[in-house]
Amino acid sequence: MPVIETRGLTKRFPGSARPAVDGVDIQSRDGEFLVLLGPSGSGKTTVLRMIAGLEEPTSGEIRIGGVLVNGLTPRERRIAMVFQSYALYPHLTVYKNIAFPLKAQGVPRSEHAAKVAWAASIFGIEGLLDRRPRELSGGERQRVALARALVREPKLFLLDEPLSNLDAKLRATAREELKKFQRRIGTTTVYVTHDQVEAMALGNRVVVMDQGRVRQTGTPTEVYDDPADTFVATFLGSPPMNLIDDGRVTIGFRPEHFRPADAAAPGALRTPFRVDNVEYLGADRLLHGELGGRFAGRTAFSRLASHVAAPRVGDTLDFVVEEGRVRFFDAASGERRESGAGATG
Amino acid sequence: MRSPFRTGWLGAAMLFPAVLFIAALVGVPFLLAILYSVSDVKVASDEMRFVGLRNFADVLATPAFRTALRNSFLFTVLSQLLVLAGATTLALALREAFRTRGLLRFLILLPWIAPISLGSIGWKWLLDSIYSVFNWFLMRLHLVESPPMWLGEPALAIASVVLVHAWRMLPFATVVLLAGLTSIPRDIPEAAAVDGAGFWRTHFQITLPMIRPIVTVAVLFGVIFTFTDMTVVYILTRGGPYDTTQVLPSLAFLTGILGGDLGAGAAISLFLFPVLLVVAYAMLRVARRSIVT
Amino acid sequence: MKRSRRSLALRIAHLAVVAGFALFLSFPFYWMLVTSFKRTSDLYDLDHNPLLFNAAPTLEHWKLLFTETLYARWLANTALVGALVVVLTLLLAVPAAYSLARLTGKWGERAGIGMFLMYLVPPTLLFIPLSRVVVTLGLQDSVWALVVVYPTFTVPFSTWLLMGFFRSIPRDLEDAAMVDGLSRFGAFARLVVPISYSGILTVAIFSFTLVLQEFVYALTFISSASQQTVSVALPIYLVRGDVYYWGSLMAACLLASVPVAIVYNLFLDRFISGFTVGAVK
Numbered sequence: 001m002p003v004i005e006t007r008g009l010t011k012r013f014p015g016s017a018r019p020a021v022d023g024v025d026i027q028s029r030d031g032e033f034l035v036l037l038g039p040s041g042s043g044k045t046t047v048l049r050m051i052a053g054l055e056e057p058t059s060g061e062i063r064i065g066g067v068l069v070n071g072l073t074p075r076e077r078r079i080a081m082v083f084q085s086y087a088l089y090p091h092l093t094v095y096k097n098i099a100f101p102l103k104a105q106g107v108p109r110s111e112h113a114a115k116v117a118w119a120a121s122i123f124g125i126e127g128l129l130d131r132r133p134r135e136l137s138g139g140e141r142q143r144v145a146l147a148r149a150l151v152r153e154p155k156l157f158l159l160d161e162p163l164s165n166l167d168a169k170l171r172a173t174a175r176e177e178l179k180k181f182q183r184r185i186g187t188t189t190v191y192v193t194h195d196q197v198e199a200m201a202l203g204n205r206v207v208v209m210d211q212g213r214v215r216q217t218g219t220p221t222e223v224y225d226d227p228a229d230t231f232v233a234t235f236l237g238s239p240p241m242n243l244i245d246d247g248r249v250t251i252g253f254r255p256e257h258f259r260p261a262d263a264a265a266p267g268a269l270r271t272p273f274r275v276d277n278v279e280y281l282g283a284d285r286l287l288h289g290e291l292g293g294r295f296a297g298r299t300a301f302s303r304l305a306s307h308v309a310a311p312r313v314g315d316t317l318d319f320v321v322e323e324g325r326v327r328f329f330d331a332a333s334g335e336r337r338e339s340g341a342g343a344t345g
Numbered sequence: 346m347r348s349p350f351r352t353g354w355l356g357a358a359m360l361f362p363a364v365l366f367i368a369a370l371v372g373v374p375f376l377l378a379i380l381y382s383v384s385d386v387k388v389a390s391d392e393m394r395f396v397g398l399r400n401f402a403d404v405l406a407t408p409a410f411r412t413a414l415r416n417s418f419l420f421t422v423l424s425q426l427l428v429l430a431g432a433t434t435l436a437l438a439l440r441e442a443f444r445t446r447g448l449l450r451f452l453i454l455l456p457w458i459a460p461i462s463l464g465s466i467g468w469k470w471l472l473d474s475i476y477s478v479f480n481w482f483l484m485r486l487h488l489v490e491s492p493p494m495w496l497g498e499p500a501l502a503i504a505s506v507v508l509v510h511a512w513r514m515l516p517f518a519t520v521v522l523l524a525g526l527t528s529i530p531r532d533i534p535e536a537a538a539v540d541g542a543g544f545w546r547t548h549f550q551i552t553l554p555m556i557r558p559i560v561t562v563a564v565l566f567g568v569i570f571t572f573t574d575m576t577v578v579y580i581l582t583r584g585g586p587y588d589t590t591q592v593l594p595s596l597a598f599l600t601g602i603l604g605g606d607l608g609a610g611a612a613i614s615l616f617l618f619p620v621l622l623v624v625a626y627a628m629l630r631v632a633r634r635s636i637v638t
Numbered sequence: 639m640k641r642s643r644r645s646l647a648l649r650i651a652h653l654a655v656v657a658g659f660a661l662f663l664s665f666p667f668y669w670m671l672v673t674s675f676k677r678t679s680d681l682y683d684l685d686h687n688p689l690l691f692n693a694a695p696t697l698e699h700w701k702l703l704f705t706e707t708l709y710a711r712w713l714a715n716t717a718l719v720g721a722l723v724v725v726l727t728l729l730l731a732v733p734a735a736y737s738l739a740r741l742t743g744k745w746g747e748r749a750g751i752g753m754f755l756m757y758l759v760p761p762t763l764l765f766i767p768l769s770r771v772v773v774t775l776g777l778q779d780s781v782w783a784l785v786v787v788y789p790t791f792t793v794p795f796s797t798w799l800l801m802g803f804f805r806s807i808p809r810d811l812e813d814a815a816m817v818d819g820l821s822r823f824g825a826f827a828r829l830v831v832p833i834s835y836s837g838i839l840t841v842a843i844f845s846f847t848l849v850l851q852e853f854v855y856a857l858t859f860i861s862s863a864s865q866q867t868v869s870v871a872l873p874i875y876l877v878r879g880d881v882y883y884w885g886s887l888m889a890a891c892l893l894a895s896v897p898v899a900i901v902y903n904l905f906l907d908r909f910i911s912g913f914t915v916g917a918v919k
Contacts, residue, residue, distance in 0.1 A: 054535050074538040087536035091554050100550075104541035148540070355822055356740065359733035360749070363793055366730055367756050370768070370790045375759060377767035388769075431659065438655035449656065451903045452664040458902045459667070459895035460851040460869045466891050467666035470673065470884055476681070478669065478688045515663065520906070544648070573760035576853040580873050594762035594854075601766045602858055614763045621763075625755050632751075 001066045002027045003188040004034075004051060004156055009060035011046050011212075019058070020046045022212035028190065028205075033182050035203035036192045039235070043212040044192045048158050051190065052081050065155055075104075080149035081158040084165065086141050088133040094120075094144050095129040101152045119151040122181060139170050146178075150185065157182075157189040163198060175201055196236050200224065208232045226327075227252075230334035233327065239286070241327070242300040249337065250329040255286070255303040257325040260317055267320030271295055273302070274316040285310050292316070381611035388605040400612040404600075409588045413596040414616065416503070420592060421572045424510035428567055429560075431511065432518035437548060439519070440526050457516035465580040468509050472496050472581075496582050499589040506578055506590050510571050517570075518563045525559035526552065561631050565624050573617055593617055667892065674699050674889035681885060699885030708863050709890055712871040715781050716894075719867060720849040722785045724842045727792040732838065734793075735800030736826055740809075750801055757794035761854040764790070772859050783859040784867070788852065792845040799844070803837035804830065840905050847902055850894075868894045 004026065011021040021043040028034045036044040049055045051062055053074035062069050069077050080101070089097050098116045107115070120126045123143040133141055142162055149157060163171050163178075179202050182189050193199055199206050200220040208215045208223055208231075216228035227233035227241070233252050234240035242258065244251045253269070261270055272292035276299075279286040287302040287310070302319065304310050311317055328337045382400055386393040404410050435453075456464055471477055472495035480492035495505045529552055537547045553560075575594035578584055584591035584599065591599075593616055601610015673681065675695040686692040703709045738750050768787060769778075777783035807830060815825040831838070856870040863875050868890075876887045 052539055054538070074535075075541045075543065079539065081536070081539045083532045083536060085530065085532055087530070087532040089533065089537075089551055089555075091557070100537075100542075101540035104537075104543075104546060152541075356737040359826075360737040363730040363734035363753075363797060366789065367753075367793060370771075370787060371756055371759055371764065374764045374767040374771060377770070378763060381767060386770075434655060435659045438652040438659075447903070449660055450906070451899065452660045454903060454906070455667050455895070455899055456663050458847060458899040459891075460853070462853050462869045462873055463891040463895050464666060466873055466887060467670050470882075470888065471666055471669055475684070476688075476884075481684070481688050512663065512666075515659075569758055569760070573762045575762050579853075579857075594760075597762065597766065598854070598858070602769065607766055607770070611766045614766060617760065617763050621758055621760070625758055629751065 002063075003030050003032075003065060004028045004190060005061075005063045005066075006047070006051070007061045007063075009047065009050060009062065010058050011043070011050060011055060012058045019043075019212050021050070021057075023060070024209070024212075024214050026207060026214070026217070028188055031186045031188055033179070033189045033191065033202055033204045035199040035206045036190065036209060037194070037196060037199040037203075037206050037235075038209035039194055041211070042209040044194075044209050045160060047209075048081075048160055048190060048192050051156075052079060052158050053077050078152075078154055079156040079158060080152055080154040082142075082145045082149050082160065082162045084161045086133075086145035086162070086165075088141055088144055088148075090133050092132075093129065094125065094131050094133070094136070097133070097144060098129075098148045098151050101148060105152065115151050116147075119147040122150060122185070123147050123177075138166050139174060142166065142174065146181070154187065157187050159189060159191045161193050162191075164193070164195070171198075178202065196238070200236070208235060210235070226336075228336050230329050233329070239301045239303075243329070244291070244295050244298050244300070245331060246295070248331050250331045250334070252327040252329060253321040253325055255301040257322040258300065258302040258319055259304060259322070260311065261320045265322075267322050268326050269321045270318055271320075272316055273300070273319040275311045275313055278310065278313055280306070282306065287311070378611045378615060381607050382615050384608050386607045388602070388607055396608070400608045404609055404612050409591055409596060410613065412588055413584075413591040413593050413613075416589075416591060417572055417593045417617075420503070420507050420510060421568055423507045424514065424571055425564060425567050427507070427511040428514045428518050429564060431515050432522050432563070433553070433560075435515070435519045436522035436526055439523055453519065454516045456513045457520075461513060461574070461576040462580055464513060465509060465577050468505070468512075469496070469581055472505055497586055499586060502582050502586060502590045506581055509577050509581060510574070513577070514567045514570060518567055521559060521563040521566075522556065525556035529555055558631050558634065562628065565628050565631075569621065569624055572620055667895065670888040670892040674885055674892060676885065678885060699883075699889050702883070703886040703889050707876060707886065707890075708866075708871070709868075711864060712866055712868045713894070715865065716850060716867045716869070719781050719784045719788065720846045723788045723792060723849050724845050726785070726789050727796050727845045728838065728842060730789065730793050731796040731800055731841070732831070733826075735797045736804050736830060738797065739801045739804035750798065753794050753801075754798045755794075757791060757798065761791065761852070765854050765858045768855070769858050778859060779861050779865055781860070781865050781867075784849075784852075784856060787855055787859070788849055791852075792848050795848070796841045796845055799841050800834075800837060803834055807833060843902060843905050847898055850898060 005028070006024055006026045009021055009024040009026075010019050012019045024043070024047055026034070026047070036047060038044045046055060050057050051064075053069070053072060053076075057070065064077055064079065074081075089100065092100065095116055098119055099112045102112050102115060116129070117126065120129060123146055125140065125143050125147060128136065128140060128144070133144070136144065142165075145162065163174055166174055175198060191202060203220060205217060205219055206223050207217045210231050216223050216232045218226075223232055224236050227236065230243060230250060230252070234243065237254055239255055241252045241254050251269070259267075261267070271294065273289050274292065275287050275289040277288040279288075283306055285304050285306055287304065288299065289302070291298045291300055328339060329335060330337050381393075383395060383397060384393045385396045385400075471479065474480070474492055474494040474497055477492070477495065479495075480489075483489045484492060493501055495501050533555070534547055534552060537551045542551065573594060575592065575598055578590055578592050578595045579598070582590045584595050593613055597610045597614040600613060601607050604610070672689075672691075675697070676691060677693045677696045677698070680686055680691070680693040683692075734753075738753065772778050772783045772787070775783075775786070777786060811833075812822075812825040812829060815829050816822065820828065851869065852867075853869050856867045860866050860870070863871065866875070872887060872890050872894075876883050876890065
């Protein structure tokens with residue numbers, strides 16, 4: 001039985017033309033780290049808030065642990081949430097912040113200290129228990145928020161972009177810690193983010209959303225290598241997948257699969273490529289240039305490892321896409337197709 | 346010499362007129378008040394002799410003064426308690442219910458914006474022992490045997506004065522509290538809801554404690570405005586019946602201006618000062634703590 | 639659904655609370671309105687239900703107010719004093735607030751606090767010595783006494799409020815102007831002041847209401863009816879012996895309260911933001 005399940009979840013806000021969330025179906029298995037990924041306005045945070053009980057769905061069902069929770073208040077759903085701003089109670093000490101959910105749910109006072117100590121130890125913040133939120137750094141606050149969520153041992157964790165307020169350097173370590181923590185505790189987690197790197201690194205599965213709809217649900221590998229439509233294809237990957245118009249079909253290939261033609265490893269889609277710009281990124285080089293031949297006039301990116309000899313600006317040579325890495329999409333709907341039949345030329 | 350002003354001496358020049366004005370018309374009179382209180386100056390005469398603390402001793406001996414002193418504190422504390430309870434309730438209800446629409450906000454603010462004397466006159470009419478609309482209903486419904494003399498009987502008069510003070514200060518406190526409540530980020534009460542807190546717990550343990558500095562400031566202002574006010578008492582009861590609703594400022598006015606004894610009047614009004622000092626100190630403490638945040 | 643029913647009950651409770659308070663707070667003014675239009679015979683007849691108009695409404699109280707009392711004169715006095723005091727206040731407070739807002743270091747904080755504390759010194763403490771000062775200046779029994787004395791409470795509060803407004807203007811703006819060639823004062827006069835028009839207007843309106851409300855000084859300094867302001871004149875002069883002219887009195891109170899309240903209400907939001915900025919600083 002899935003821990004969290006939504007069916008046809010829809011939310012319309014008064015005054016806007018299109019629904020913020022439009023018929024979203026989600027199912028999450030026990031212990032899974034599920035990421036809702038999408039740009040701002042995609043409805044991912046609204047879905048999370050509806051699961052939490054902070055917004056009421058216009059239609060559709062939400063089930064937690066098999067139980068229909070549509071009419072229940074957040075309090076009754078027994079879930080825990082970490083907000084983007086952490087929402088720590090500023091006038092309470094860290095200890096009292098973490099203990100608050102226990103107090104609110106009527107856990108006897110005698111048990112508080114042990115549970116708080118346990119939650120604090122998971123995140124290594126035992127030394128901060130007497131401080132106030134304003135005395136803590138961003139990373140510390142985030143861990144307090146997580147401890148506060150953990151202490152109630154809920155069935156479901158909801159996390160709303162908890163890493164976005166940290167500086168870039170901190171984010172990578174925090175991300176790793178979060179993943180380790182979730183694996184250790186094993187509670188099902190629904191995580192909202194707009195950062196596709198985070199989504200790929202953290203999620204067991206990723207739900208890619210845009211304009212209120214789910215575009216694709218799958219493992220990071222699935223959504224990256226086999227995108228269901230052009231939106232998913234371009235949202236994931238930096239730089240995004242190259243998309244070339246070809247009549248009724250759009251051809252797609254990722255920059256890292258687009259390399260100079262080599263007799264030893266023939267690829268598909270051989271095309272002349274004139275290099276207009278080269279960016280040295282350290283581990284890779286990013287080339288941008290114009291295609292020739294059949295696709296004359298279109299531009300594309302290529303990503304090559306730095307240790308390989310690279311073409312220079314102004315060079316024109318034949319490039320190929322690696323075997324099995326070409327993708328086809330319907331030019332009108334953007335949806336994925338099996339083959340390139342129907343393309344011109 | 347380098348001016349402490351970032352803006353050089355221009356800053357001093359811009360500040361100077363205001364400072365001079367305040368020094369002349371607040372600072373000097375304040376010193377004069379102290380001077381008068383230890384002299385026997387009268388309204389009519391020009392002469393002034395030093396009499397030490399005689400004014401204070403005389404004044405402290407009069408029962409009217411002791412009543413006024415007690416009343417000043419009593420009225421302030423009682424009315425502020427009412428205001429605090431009322432404003433908290435109203436602010437919470439206003440925040441949840443709806444955006445304060447123009448008309449509603451207008452009605453709620455009226456007691457605060459209208460001149461104190463005019464609002465008090467309105468209440469004087471409402472509490473008139475013969476023509477009061479409340480009395481008319483009380484008599485008709487046979488809830489009382491004779492019309493209560495709201496302003497004529499000591500206990501009722503005190504209650505009336507406290508009520509009018511509370512009525513006047515309520516809008517101000519509500520507005521301040523409401524501003525404080527709306528400054529609480531939305532996700533804090535949401536986090537409390539997710540954590541399992543219900544209506545009462547969320548308000549009493551989270552949102553209200555969070556706005557404590559603002560509440561304190563509102564209460565302190567209320568204390569000052571009520572403690573130093575003479576208008577309500579002067580208009581409703583003139584301090585009567587028989588000085589039972591007298592307060593320090595109204596007694597000072599009666600003694601000093603109407604009675605002509607400026608020395609005694611000044612002495613009485615100086616009793617306001619210690620309370621003001623305490624309140625000012627408290628306000629600064631609150632302000633300092635907020636800066637640290 | 640549990641949730642909707644509970645939230646509906648809560649909504650009704652909230653509405654009831656708000657309505658109840660609004661009723662309590664505004665009732666005296668409603669009563670002023672009703673009273674001012676009731677015939678005297680209806681007003682003073684104890685058998686009549688006071689909530690109803692038992693006789694047709696009348697304008698007699700309003701007429702009396704304007705023809706047989708100095709009401710118009712009192713309104714004029716108040717307006718004159720108000721306008722002059724506002725001008726005087728702005729002349730003193732705007733530069734002072736700017737100076738304090740841009741002042742760095744300990745002195746800045748101290749001066750600001752000092753200014754605020756001056757507001758807390760009440761008229762009921764200063765009125766006795768000030769009565770003597772007024773006589774010395776030869777201004778007794780004249781509206782000019784009020785014009786001179788009222789800024790003692792409008793200036794501190796206005797300065798404190800304006801400090802908050804000015805502080806919120808980024809210094810970069812003035813620095814850019816000075817780089818472009820304006821002097822510091824020029825930047826103040828041509829940049830900061832125009833930007834702060836709404837803040838200055840708010841302060842002006844608030845000062846005006848403070849003037850309108852004032853009671854103690856007017857009561858102390860002025861003895862003749864022709865020089866008095868509305869706030870003091872009404873409780874004193876609309877009385878013959880022990881008899882209050884309630885009808886006209888209520889009309890007078892209503893007219894002197896409501897229009898100002900309407901204007902004040904429109905500017906309230908700006909005032910609040912200035913107040914909370916200042917208070918928490």
